[in-house]
Amino acid sequence: MISLELGEVLEQSRQGMHDLATNLFRPIARKYDIAEHEYPKELDLMRPAPKKEPAEGAEKKVEPPKEEKKKEKSKKPKFDNLIGVLSVEELCWGDVGLMLTIPGMGLGNAAISAVGTPEQKMKFGSLWAAMAITEPEAGSDSASVQTTAVLDGDEWVLNGEKIFVTCADRSDIVVVWANIEPSAGKAGIKSFIIEKGTPGFKLEYLEHKLGIRASDTGTFVLKDCRVPKENLLGNPEVKKKEGFAGVMQTFDNTRPTVAAMALGVARAALEFTKEKMEEQGFTLSYDKNVNNVSALEKEFYVMEASLEAMRLLIWQAASMADAGIRNSLQASMCKAKAGKAGTQITQKCCELLGPLGYTQNNLAEKWMRDVKITDIFEGTGQIQHLIVARQLMKLSSAELK
Numbered sequence: 010m011i012s013l014e015l016g017e018v019l020e021q022s023r024q025g026m027h028d029l030a031t032n033l034f035r036p037i038a039r040k041y042d043i044a045e046h047e048y049p050k051e052l053d054l055m056r057p058a059p060k061k062e063p064a065e066g067a068e069k070k071v072e073p074p075k076e077e078k079k080k081e082k083s084k085k086p087k088f089d090n091l092i093g094v095l096s097v098e099e100l101c102w103g104d105v106g107l108m109l110t111i112p113g114m115g116l117g118n119a120a121i122s123a124v125g126t127p128e129q130k131m132k133f134g135s136l137w138a139a140m141a142i143t144e145p146e147a148g149s150d151s152a153s154v155q156t157t158a159v160l161d162g163d164e165w166v167l168n169g170e171k172i173f174v175t176c177a178d179r180s181d182i183v184v185v186w187a188n189i190e191p192s193a194g195k196a197g198i199k200s201f202i203i204e205k206g207t208p209g210f211k212l213e214y215l216e217h218k219l220g221i222r223a224s225d226t227g228t229f230v231l232k233d234c235r236v237p238k239e240n241l242l243g244n245p246e247v248k249k250k251e252g253f254a255g256v257m258q259t260f261d262n263t264r265p266t267v268a269a270m271a272l273g274v275a276r277a278a279l280e281f282t283k284e285k286m287e288e289q290g291f292t293l294s295y296d297k298n299v300n301n302v303s304a305l306e307k308e309f310y311v312m313e314a315s316l317e318a319m320r321l322l323i324w325q326a327a328s329m330a331d332a333g334i335r336n337s338l339q340a341s342m343c344k345a346k347a348g349k350a351g352t353q354i355t356q357k358c359c360e361l362l363g364p365l366g367y368t369q370n371n372l373a374e375k376w377m378r379d380v381k382i383t384d385i386f387e388g389t390g391q392i393q394h395l396i397v398a399r400q401l402m403k404l405s406s407a408e409l410k
Contacts, residue, residue, distance in 0.1 A: 030103025101273025177227025
């Protein structure tokens, strides 16, 4: 039997994030939508504490034998990815732009945590790390990265341009994708940790955006930027047989997260619409035939069903990742569904709300602007449909473009 109910631990985690969204994010959402590029100081309470080396002479914790530790771990079910998407949904119900600018929660932090060496984690783990992938000629196709990295002695020399970098100004460091062997194609792409203030690494400008205005987005230019050899993340060896698959697996975890962003925003819009409908005398009932209700009620039921489909697809992709099951197909499916459906739901809610959907006296029009990015970044909806088609038809990227 399949249970779609959350356990006590997951429910408590979700409620904690909802309280944070209600008490911290919602009250300042409009403030930082208007004050674009101004850092939300209220988020400093969420800044992670710096990691410290154990003091000399400090008593070390006695660790159980490795075999015992493995047994202990195997007994505990893993919910990291599921807790992640639940948290993101709740925080984005509060405000997606503020969620994207939580200190120390950049996409670069996830990369360092996943493949960084113990030394890299100790040195950079407590810093705020942005991720720079997109270029003028490399948007949805991450394999087309043109930024180069050439080894010169004990340093890598990077040249190129990175655009639409989230937390470009506020981050402490940036994880930059570059190609160390262009002749190897996708297999030559590696990532490098670059500290702010490094010569040749310049923040060119910040974007003015339609939505998620609380989050800063900028462009970096790299001109003969010299980075220590040890700042390369992962294995420096170019393995042509493995190609780009290893790098792209990062998106299997992040795409459900972006889908959860769309879910949170769309849910906020739908809940607000329901509240206003009930104030106008509409009684939503689920024991009626959907064809025997008013047009307004029917629109609401269709949107609600679409929202639930988004949620279940996201939970499936996240649960598969927690179970160690490859979820590339499901990650792209939930991203494709959520990005499009989330945008449609928020737009339709603004239509149904009438003047309430266009005034800045509430957040409905802001949600409509904010949600659109979820159908674009981390791979556009069109790209996700292409990935899904390739996997279902068992065709390569060369066979189906």
